[in-house]
Amino acid sequence: MTIEEQPQQFNNTRKADFKSIYNQSDPRAYFEALTPLQYQIPQLALPFVNRILQHISSSAPSASPCRIISTNDGAVTTANKVKVLDVGSSYGINAALLRHDIDMDGLAAHYASTPKLSSREQIEADERFFTRRRSRRGQGSENKVEVIGLDVAPEAISYSLQTGLHAAGFTDNLEIHDPSPDLRNALRDVKLVVCTGGVGYVGASTFSRIAAAARASPSSPSELWMVTFVLRVFSFDEVAEGLRTEFGLVTEKVEGRVFRQRRFSSREEQRAAVEDVRRKGLDERGLEGDEWFWAECWVTRPGSWRGEVGELAEGL
Template sequence: MTIEEQEPENFNNAHKADFKSIYNQPDPRAYFATLTPLGYQIPQRALPVIDRVLALSSVTHDATTTSDNVEPGVIKILDVCCSYGINAALLRHDLDLDGLAAHYASTPKLSAAEQTAADRRFFASRRRRPGVEVLGLDSAPGAVSYAVETGLLTAGFAEDLEVSEPSPALRAALREVSVVVCTGGVGYVSATTFARAAACVRDAGRRLWVVSFVLRVFPFEGVAALLAEEHGLVTERVEGAVFRQRRFVSGEERRAAVEDVGRRGLDGTGLEADGWFWAECWVTRPRGAEARMEDVLGSVGVLRV
């Protein structure tokens, strides 16, 4: 159940665009063809911050908790709402989001099977970061299958933790995860998904970090509170930075978003009122792990990126 479904009285976003038709295709061409004209960019904007969190998590990681299945020096990440593995593509390959969009636009006549085979070769030739492995979680089996078949994800799980506990396979995989990332999935998933994933990491004795990019129309305080209460994790919002997600598709969507951020006590002037969805960044860390939010931002420490 989405946050909007759980708390309908807190949202006016009935006019938020419905992109469900592009979320579960056999490859991402329709996804990029739809979102690129809207200036979709949050995975690229999030990348420098995710890199900083990976570095901070490595410093605080307790080597005694490393699983026998994790090679020394390898960080395993869970991407929540991973879709077609876009975050994995950017994290592990010499690519940017514009390059990905251009790649998918260049092959309109290939069949889905031909596209997947070509993409497997494409990504293999551009791999640059062997020390990072990404596991994917998404309720869309077609998207997850594509990301696994092309090598973007080390493993993928088409499961919905909003409605059920992790499968034995997912539970085992989560025992090796050090960092969870989510770039825009909050709203589709709630505190339930984060808590169920965190429980598996906790049971393995690992020190979990989470970096979440959350549209300003959605609250994250409930997720932060549950992670603190059940798992002893500390969550802070990165002050002084907001991140573009995409343009609105209509005036109705813009007006609804402005009302939703206003309902949260936020001002949409110069942000949602100017025609874009914007996201905030929240960083969750183990209690006792030192992390200044200005260190998380690093050179990205500006108001709007």
């Protein structure tokens, strides 16, 4: 889910109302609305997510066996996997990019090619579509990626499960309450949290509850990593401070880099966003002043890690 779902979360901006596209039985309306605006942040985030996954995999010879909550019958498997939680996961776009040989342009073209299919037919076609595209890491790799979806939109989560994009999916609103027992179990051994469009809709409560559920025990240090892309109209300071004080996690911004999210849909939307970034003391010239929403990348790491985030992001 992106923050158009909750436009009131902006300090000043009244964003275009895309609320209707986030909870449908398939993503065709989502892509129809956002493709003309050149929505691209999931694609731009992918190299950073992959780099952190490479680091996690190289740091441990084998990912811990994990319990998987089945999309259908609660079956359990113990295959070695690197577990990723996608916060605000919507229809599973990040999972599609991460686990399959496809990009945003390919996804947009696919969904535009089937306007006459019923939702049921679309889901069946999409399951075949993703099955045909081999995993980026190959079926024989030692560490495979398993993506868990978290979004308050039940139809979007249902789609991601039926098409196999998510190994498990949940609609818990962690801004309001603690994780359900099923979600808490699914969060065990999660190594990486990804969020490419949720900040502004979710905040410190959600991230803290995830970190609490993901660590081995209440007294053990957190080994969690996070990659979060945050629009410049928002602050990530409260989230970062909560993760530091409660869990010893260190959050750093990837310096010198900004990332296009999408074009503004109107002059009003642009004017309001410019006012928001100015209020934060930021310069909009060449960024929001040029008709785009822009995001920054924040990497959250274990406090025990002694490397440099800048080195991890080098060359990306």
